[in-house]
Amino acid sequence: MLAITNARVxxxxxxxxxxxxxxxxxxERGVIREIAQGTxxxxxxxxxxxxxxxxxxxxxxxxxxxxxxxxxxxxxxMNLEDFLARLMxxxxxxxxxxxxxxxxxxxxxESLLGGxxxxxxxxxxxxxxxxxxxxxxxxxxxxxxxxxxxxxxPLAFDDRMKWSDQWLQEAHDEHxxxxxxxxxxxxxxxxxxxxxxxxxxxEKYGAHIHVHASETVGEMKLVANRHNxxxxxxxxxxxxxxxxxxxxHGVHLTDEDIELIADHNxxxxxxxxxxxxxxxxxxxxxxxxxxxxxxxxxxxxxxxxNDMDLWLAMRLAGYAQKxxxxxPTVMPALDVLRMATINGAKALHVDHLIGSLEVGKAAxxxxxxxxxxxxxxxxxxxxxxxxxAGRADVSTVVVNGRVVVRDKRALTINHxxxxxxxxxxxxxxxxxxxxxxxxxxx
Ligand SMILES: [Zn+2]
Numbered sequence: 001m002l003a004i005t006n007a008r009v010x011x012x013x014x015x016x017x018x019x020x021x022x023x024x025x026x027x028e029r030g031v032i033r034e035i036a037q038g039t040x041x042x043x044x045x046x047x048x049x050x051x052x053x054x055x056x057x058x059x060x061x062x063x064x065x066x067x068x069x070x071x072x073x074x075x076x077x078m079n080l081e082d083f084l085a086r087l088m089x090x091x092x093x094x095x096x097x098x099x100x101x102x103x104x105x106x107x108x109x110e111s112l113l114g115g116x117x118x119x120x121x122x123x124x125x126x127x128x129x130x131x132x133x134x135x136x137x138x139x140x141x142x143x144x145x146x147x148x149x150x151x152x153x154p155l156a157f158d159d160r161m162k163w164s165d166q167w168l169q170e171a172h173d174e175h176x177x178x179x180x181x182x183x184x185x186x187x188x189x190x191x192x193x194x195x196x197x198x199x200x201x202x203e204k205y206g207a208h209i210h211v212h213a214s215e216t217v218g219e220m221k222l223v224a225n226r227h228n229x230x231x232x233x234x235x236x237x238x239x240x241x242x243x244x245x246x247x248x249h250g251v252h253l254t255d256e257d258i259e260l261i262a263d264h265n266x267x268x269x270x271x272x273x274x275x276x277x278x279x280x281x282x283x284x285x286x287x288x289x290x291x292x293x294x295x296x297x298x299x300x301x302x303x304x305x306n307d308m309d310l311w312l313a314m315r316l317a318g319y320a321q322k323x324x325x326x327x328p329t330v331m332p333a334l335d336v337l338r339m340a341t342i343n344g345a346k347a348l349h350v351d352h353l354i355g356s357l358e359v360g361k362a363a364x365x366x367x368x369x370x371x372x373x374x375x376x377x378x379x380x381x382x383x384x385x386x387x388x389a390g391r392a393d394v395s396t397v398v399v400n401g402r403v404v405v406r407d408k409r410a411l412t413i414n415h416x417x418x419x420x421x422x423x424x425x426x427x428x429x430x431x432x433x434x435x436x437x438x439x440x441x442x
Contacts, residue, residue, distance in 0.1 A: 002026040002401055003044035004367065007055035009035060010381050012341045012356040016334045018381055024055065026363040030401025035359060046403065048396055053370030054381050054389075056337075057357050058117025058399065059310045060344025063210075063248040063269040063298030066107035066132075066140070066308075067100040067123040070422060070429050075303040080216045080278050085440065087303055088149075090432040091124070094425075095152035100128035102421045108136045109413045110308045114391035115366040117399045119308075120246060120269075120298075120348055122183040122210055124152050126167075130179070136412045137404045139364070141348055143167075143181035143210055146198055147189045157194060161201060168205040177349070180205060184241065186212040187232040188222040195239040202241070208349060209241050214257065215249035216280045233257035242266050246347050248298060249274075250288070251281045258284070258291045267294040267347035270339065272316035273309070274300035282324050285317065285331070296344040310340050311390045318386060333382040367396035369408075 002025075009022040025034040025042045034040055071091065075083035100123065111119060118139040121129050126142035133140040144164040148157055155163055164182060171179035184190055184198050202209055213232040214220065220231065227235045231254060236242040242264040250261070250268035261268065270283050288295050297313045299305045317339060318331040345355025354364050368375060368385075372393045378384045397405035404412045 001028055001042065001044040002046045002048070002363065002398065002403070003040075003042045004048045004050055004055055004365065005039065006052055007050040007367070008052060008378070008381055009357060010054055010056040010337075010385065011035070011358060012057050012334075012337060013358050016382070021052070022055075024357065024363070024365065026398070026401045028401070030363050032357065032359050032361055032363050035357060048367060048403070050367050051370040053395070054368040054375065054378065054385065055357070056366050056368070056385060057341045057355060058364035058366050058397065059115050059340050060296065060348070060355060061111065061116045061119040061299055061308065061310055062246060062267070062296035062344040062347045063271055063300055064107070064119050064121055064308065065123045065301030065303075066111075066119060066121045066129060067095070067103035067125075068301035068303050069106045069110070070094070070099060070103040070425055071433075072302040072306060074429075074433055076277075076306075079218065080280065080304070081218045083278070083304065086433065086436060089436045089439075090429070092149070092152045092154075093432040093435070094429055095124055097125055097128050099425060100125045101131050102418075102425060104129045104132045104140075105136070105413060105418045106422045107302065107308055108132050108138045108140070109410055109415060109418050112136065112138055112397055112399075112404050112410055112413070113394060113408070114309060114311070115394040115397060116308060116310055117364040117366070117397065118344065118348070118354060120210060120344075122185075122248075137399045137402050139178065139354075139399060141178045141181060143179070143183040145183050145185065146194075147185040148191070148194065149189075161197060164201060165204075168201070168207050172205055181208045181210055183210045186219070187227060187235040188219050192227060192235070192239060195235065195241060199240040209245035211236065211241065211245060211247060213247040213250055214252045215275075216278070217252060220252050231257055233260050237264060244349070246296070248300070249280070249283070251275055251283045253284055253288075258287055258293065261288070262291040262293050267296055267343070269296045269298040269347060270317055271298045271300040271305060271313070272320055273307075273313055274305040276316060276320070277306070278304060282320050285321050286325060289335075294343050294346045295339055296347040297339045309391055314340050314386050333380070333386040336386045337382055363398050363401040365398040366394055369393045369395045
């Protein structure tokens with residue numbers, strides 16, 4: 001059992017309730033049993049004194065490529081299309097199970113230290129991410145990556161579909177809903193026939209879809225050429241992949257696209273750091289909100305977003321909308337915080353389990369440093385979280401009742417070894433990228 005005392009509890013419940021000087025009691029199954037003001041009688045063996053600091057739900061990263069930390073900083077100062085042409089072949093050359101474990105473990109370390117307790121991942125060799133999830137206690141939602149090139153697995157498309165079928169069967173047999181996902185890369189890397197096959201397989205298992213959509217102007221042109229003038233959203237709707245899907249990016253949306261997304265109850269994962277860095281454009285978040293679309297937040301991969309920082313994503317998400325609408329009243333702090341927590345949980349279909357601090361939900365909790373200069377003073381904790389807090393303020397992190405970060409140190413991941421392993425892979429990564437560059441020039 002675990003108790004967190006002297007907490008300024010930012011629940012992110014439906015009313016945005018904040019409890020000053022509260023106590024949270026977590027039972028042995030990792031479920032929040034009580035949240036109350038003042039002190040509470042409990043028999044917890046682990047007690048964390050928040051000393052008046054903010055205690056909030058763990059952040060949910062609703063679009064990432066965790067294993068891509070191996071390629072961090074190698075897609076800079078170029079557009080998405082050049083970035084993909086440079087990195088995708090290099091990834092395929094270098095990645096095997098151990099390399100993906102190493103990259104994902106580094107991403108898990110970075111994520112947990114930065115308050116991210118759940119990530120919707122899209123990467124090759126997804127078994128590797130699950131090795132890391134089990135070891136570290138971090139929640140990682142994984143899926144077979146579906147595209148027409150063979151990938152590092154390596155599997156041709158038909159074999160990839162057979163493997164996906166087995167993956168979903170296992171997820172079903174073992175009641176692991178967080179693996180009941182398929183990740184078709186995008187409508188520019190998949191033809192209509194293949195998209196239809198993926199939809200049929202998803203239908204068979206009730207699997208959820210995680211897909212890139214409408215990220216750049218270049219993508220819109222590629223998709224229009226490949227799919228008879230349609231937008232990515234229209235293609236997804238026509239191939240039965242849009243219903244309740246997670247759409248990464250959703251930058252270039254027509255009014256009709258937004259209607260389709262709302263009608264199909266799909267979620268958009270906004271990735272403002274990646275979008276701004278790649279000059280992809282500014283997503284129509286205010287219009288999506290008006291249409292009733294659930295918008296979550298993501299970092300994207302560490303080659304396009306470079307870090308796994310959802311505090312930065314929160315900051316950029318709010319500021320970009322305020323700036324482009326010339327209206328500082330849009331996207332108030334609590335709305336932005338919801339994007340990084342409960343809206344992520346909704347996108348992942350687990351809002352009954354995580355995403356807010358409420359009795360009966362799993363204890364995925366972040367405790368912020370009570371002595372942080374940037375969090376002093378705190379008059380409105382929602383504003384403090386969105387406009388002032390950062391990863392360095394994350395003091396303690398709990399996932400499902402288990403303390404995984406304490407006093408800014410990871411407890412379930414060996415920090416030094418994890419960093420060292422990725423450093424050692426560096427020269428191999430650089431050689432693979434150089435080879436791709438040489439081939440492109442010739
Ligand atoms: Zn992505």
